[in-house]
Amino acid sequence: MSIRVMTSVWDDLRTQAHSELLVLLALADWANDDGYCWPTICALATKARLSERAVQQILGRLTTTGRIRRIQGGGRGRANRYQVVTTRNGASETVNAIHRKENTEGDSPFWSEKGEFDDTKR
Numbered sequence: 001m002s003i004r005v006m007t008s009v010w011d012d013l014r015t016q017a018h019s020e021l022l023v024l025l026a027l028a029d030w031a032n033d034d035g036y037c038w039p040t041i042c043a044l045a046t047k048a049r050l051s052e053r054a055v056q057q058i059l060g061r062l063t064t065t066g067r068i069r070r071i072q073g074g075g076r077g078r079a080n081r082y083q084v085v086t087t088r089n090g091a092s093e094t095v096n097a098i099h100r101k102e103n104t105e106g107d108s109p110f111w112s113e114k115g116e117f118d119d120t121k122r
Contacts (some may be wrong), residue, residue: 005007005031006086014067022048023058027084035084038073 030037071081
């Protein structure tokens with residue numbers, strides 16, 4: 001489970017349909033920090049408390065709208081892989097790209113522009 005992916009799903013206000021939110025949260029629950037997961041349709045349906053057909057339709061909508069990426073699993077009995085995509089500032093980015101940006105922005109009040117600790121900023 002990736003807390004970053006889960007948080008990005010909760011923070012994304014584009015999700016209005018409750019069933020889409022449930023499926024996104026289920027995917028985020030299985031996702032790694034890059035947003036990748038590979039649950040089966042049956043597992044998603046069970047976790048989201050929806051029918052398998054409903055999950056298939058929701059995954060189609062989420063893929064069409066760019067909320068997730070689907071990587072084909074290779075046939076019967078092989079689960080697709082999914083990547084939860086987050087949005088920040090109107091551009092689609094993976095969670096790791098956002099996290100790298102946040103960690104490299106030197107906005108700490110106690111660090112100078114040169115990267116040195118500045119005790120005068122207290």
